Amino acid sequence: MDKNLLLEVKDLTTSFKSGDTLFAAVNKVSFSLHAGETIGIVGESGSGKSVTSLSIMRLIPNPPGKITGGEIIFHHKNKQSTNLVQLSEEEMRTYRGHKIAMIFQEPMTSLNPVFTCGEQVMEAILLHKKCSTEEARKKTIALFEEVQLPQPEHMFGRYPHQLSGGQKQRVMIAMAMSCEPSILIADEPTTALDVTVQKTILELMKKLQARYAMGIIFITHDLGLVSELADKVLVMYKGKVVEEGTSKQLFSQPKHPYTKGLLSCKPPLDSRPERLYTVSDFLELDAQGNFVEKTNNVQRHASQPKHAWSETNPQPEKLLEVKQLSTRYPAKKTIFGKVLEYNTALDNISFDVYKGETLGLVGESGCGKTTLGRTILKLIEPGEGTVVYRNQDILKLSEKEFKPLRSKMQIIFQDPYSSLNPRITVGEAIAEPMKVHGLYNNDAGRREKVMDLLNKVGLNENQYNRYPHEFSGGQRQRICIARALGLEPEFIICDESVSALDVSVQAQVLNLLNDLKKEFGFTSIFISHDLGVVKYMSDRMMVMRKGRIEELGDAQDIYAHPKSEYTRALIEAIPKITN
Numbered sequence: 001m002d003k004n005l006l007l008e009v010k011d012l013t014t015s016f017k018s019g020d021t022l023f024a025a026v027n028k029v030s031f032s033l034h035a036g037e038t039i040g041i042v043g044e045s046g047s048g049k050s051v052t053s054l055s056i057m058r059l060i061p062n063p064p065g066k067i068t069g070g071e072i073i074f075h076h077k078n079k080q081s082t083n084l085v086q087l088s089e090e091e092m093r094t095y096r097g098h099k100i101a102m103i104f105q106e107p108m109t110s111l112n113p114v115f116t117c118g119e120q121v122m123e124a125i126l127l128h129k130k131c132s133t134e135e136a137r138k139k140t141i142a143l144f145e146e147v148q149l150p151q152p153e154h155m156f157g158r159y160p161h162q163l164s165g166g167q168k169q170r171v172m173i174a175m176a177m178s179c180e181p182s183i184l185i186a187d188e189p190t191t192a193l194d195v196t197v198q199k200t201i202l203e204l205m206k207k208l209q210a211r212y213a214m215g216i217i218f219i220t221h222d223l224g225l226v227s228e229l230a231d232k233v234l235v236m237y238k239g240k241v242v243e244e245g246t247s248k249q250l251f252s253q254p255k256h257p258y259t260k261g262l263l264s265c266k267p268p269l270d271s272r273p274e275r276l277y278t279v280s281d282f283l284e285l286d287a288q289g290n291f292v293e294k295t296n297n298v299q300r301h302a303s304q305p306k307h308a309w310s311e312t313n314p315q316p317e318k319l320l321e322v323k324q325l326s327t328r329y330p331a332k333k334t335i336f337g338k339v340l341e342y343n344t345a346l347d348n349i350s351f352d353v354y355k356g357e358t359l360g361l362v363g364e365s366g367c368g369k370t371t372l373g374r375t376i377l378k379l380i381e382p383g384e385g386t387v388v389y390r391n392q393d394i395l396k397l398s399e400k401e402f403k404p405l406r407s408k409m410q411i412i413f414q415d416p417y418s419s420l421n422p423r424i425t426v427g428e429a430i431a432e433p434m435k436v437h438g439l440y441n442n443d444a445g446r447r448e449k450v451m452d453l454l455n456k457v458g459l460n461e462n463q464y465n466r467y468p469h470e471f472s473g474g475q476r477q478r479i480c481i482a483r484a485l486g487l488e489p490e491f492i493i494c495d496e497s498v499s500a501l502d503v504s505v506q507a508q509v510l511n512l513l514n515d516l517k518k519e520f521g522f523t524s525i526f527i528s529h530d531l532g533v534v535k536y537m538s539d540r541m542m543v544m545r546k547g548r549i550e551e552l553g554d555a556q557d558i559y560a561h562p563k564s565e566y567t568r569a570l571i572e573a574i575p576k577i578t579n
Contacts, residue, residue, distance in 0.1 A: 005075050006182050006215040007033040013069035014055045025051045027239040033183065033215040040230030041219045044502040045473065048239040049219045053185045057102055058084060058092045074099065098128040101176035105188040110172060111160040117171045118156030121178055128179045143174040147204060165365055166197035177208055185217045194364040194529040195573035202229060221502045223263055224575030227251050235259045251577050257282040257293035265503040267536035276507035319491060319523050320353040325385030327375050345371040347547040353523060360538030360555055361527045368547040369527045373493040377409055378402060407437045410484040414496035416476035420468040427464035430483045437487060453482040457512060474505035485516060492524045499528060510537060531570050535559050543567050
């Protein structure tokens with residue numbers, strides 16, 4: 001037997017019961033993992049990636065899920081092996097966290113909000129290691145130092161809500177590493193993080209892997225990340241492994257049409273095509289219901305730069321002027337509510353938005369992007385400055401005076417699930433703003449408009465009476481786009497509206513926004529921490545840092561010739577697919 005072999009997954013099948021039918025979410029998946037090796041598992045939502053990892057950890061909720069076939073063989077250092085599928089729940093607890101650890105996708109829901117971060121890591125150490133509380137405390141602080149958390153001793157006493165997304169993810173890594181496991185499973189650990197934070201987290205994982213000779217199973221839908229991190233890659237589609245190989249083989253010569261589709265969905269950094277490819281451009285169903293490669297692929301035409309203002313093509317009129325805008329939040333108050341300290345979210349910001357353009361807004365978490373978008377729409381009260389929309393300072397308007405303008409200025413939020421009311425149907429959700437603003441005469445007229453919008457965003461009329469939980473993330477985002485367009489706005493702010501979507505769904509939504517922009521002619525601010533997406537969508541780009549504008553100019557020019565070190569660092573941190 002190979003002495004470096006850590007894990008063998010053989011014909012793993014995990015099924016879920018829905019009514020009387022049994023559905024295989026993971027269907028006969030096989031692979032092996034060695035010490036010091038990283039396996040990347042890629043695919044869209046619903047492909048079976050996370051179910052595979054949860055099956056290895058034996059964390060599938062039963063009912064409705066159950067491992068219905070195959071083996072998961074863990075190889076010990078003493079050359080003995082154990083089939084994890086056959087262990088009782090009590091026996092499995094000695095492996096979980098100790099021999100095999102997992103970093104989950106969303107650190108906020110994985111950490112307990114009522115305990116400090118230090119207490120939670122200590123608990124894992126005390127559970128699996130024979131040591132005193134003081135020794136566990138020292139080890140926790142040493143781990144916080146190892147994962148490069150600032151002021152480790154101070155971080156020990158802080159609660160999860162007091163940390164940034166990147167810091168919470170580091171706490172999760174410290175917890176996973178606390179018992180020096182042989183295998184680390186990372187399930188989408190950097191999905192919601194900025195490119196620079198993502199880069200440091202990945203470098204940290206590589207460093208820890210080298211130190212402890214761990215095997216890593218890295219699950220993601222970002223092919224650029226897999227290309228940089230993984231030795232071996234499995235591509236999953238509808239519960240099956242459709243292609244596997246070394247990272248170099250897979251990215252230089254993909255064989256399966258699904259892999260080719262995934263690789264083509266990301267906005268290219270070296271050109272700006274008119275449309276992005278989606279997986280459906282590469283796959284179609286045959287008579288037996290199997291996906292096969294399309295013979296005639298859609299051609300992706302390179303487009304011209306989005307705008308070129310010149311004497312023959314004069315600069316359009318200003319729609320929005322933001323002047324010396326500042327917004328502060330109370331950071332420290334007395335027990336009587338008097339503010340002692342403020343955090344400055346926006347610091348003297350000034351820029352213009354021209355009619356018909358898309359201004360891209362990029363920067364790390366905490367730079368003030370979302371605060372800026374919400375302040376412009378009067379969802380957050382500014383401290384000082386002016387926001388002039390069509391020659392009117394909207395910050396001086398009362399809520400009653402501003403109401404007619406609300407229909408002209410819309411926002412598409414980052415999380416479509418929390419911005420839709422779970423108790424009303426999507427048809428009612430889209431019609432509600434129209435009713436508030438008295439559009440389309442009556443309920444019948446509004447219903448007709450909603451049906452038209454559902455078709456425009458790639459949904460159908462039969463979905464009018466369904467509830468938000470019955471839709472996927474990408475579909476919910478389409479519903480939010482339809483709701484924003486129902487008022488026929490002139491100006492839309494897209495706030496991280498594609499950041500949590502798979503590459504193929506993201507490509508569909510970006511294509512949709514471009515199509516709708518052509519049809520409705522709206523002006524927009526497109527906010528994202530993904531510089532590649534912002535570059536693709538925007539005419540001009542604004543880079544923000546710590547509440548200030550770092551750089552502003554033509555999107556292509558900024559990407560090709562960044563003037564500031566910060567912008568250069570953002571560009572260098574973008575994961576690139578290397579052949």
